[in-house]
Amino acid sequence: MAASRLTDEEIAILLGEVAAGASLEAVCASAHVSVRTFYRWKRKFEGLTPSGVRQLKALRRENSELKRLLAAQSGGRLEATVLHPDASRPAPDSAALRENRGVSLGRFATVRSVA
DSSP states (O other): OOOOSSOHHHHHHHHHHHHTTOOHHHHHHHHTOOHHHHHHHHHHHTTOOHHHHHHHHHHHHHHHHHHHHHHHHTTTOHIIIIIOTTTTSOOOOHHHHHHHHOEEOSSSOEEOOOO
16 A cells, blocks of 8 residues: 555544534545545544644554564564464364354354253
């Protein structure tokens, strides 16, 4: 995906303009973005002020740095435990699932019996 021409703070300002009553189409036209892009921004930044967006970016940056430091300290074992907590456990076979949990209706659906 291409990088946005607008900064996150500018996006928050545009969201605030629409929230204050400006026409969505007019704001999108002035920013040279589609309405779909606007709604994607709204989902990502809704309710944040420009300073809140800066704080969010700083927290995300700090969080990734802390994760990197913790992974380096634990010798790389962190990825297997944090990202995939059940990686050490084998996947149960479908027959055992049907016996213990209910009737399988397909790949992702099961019905549990109440007994």
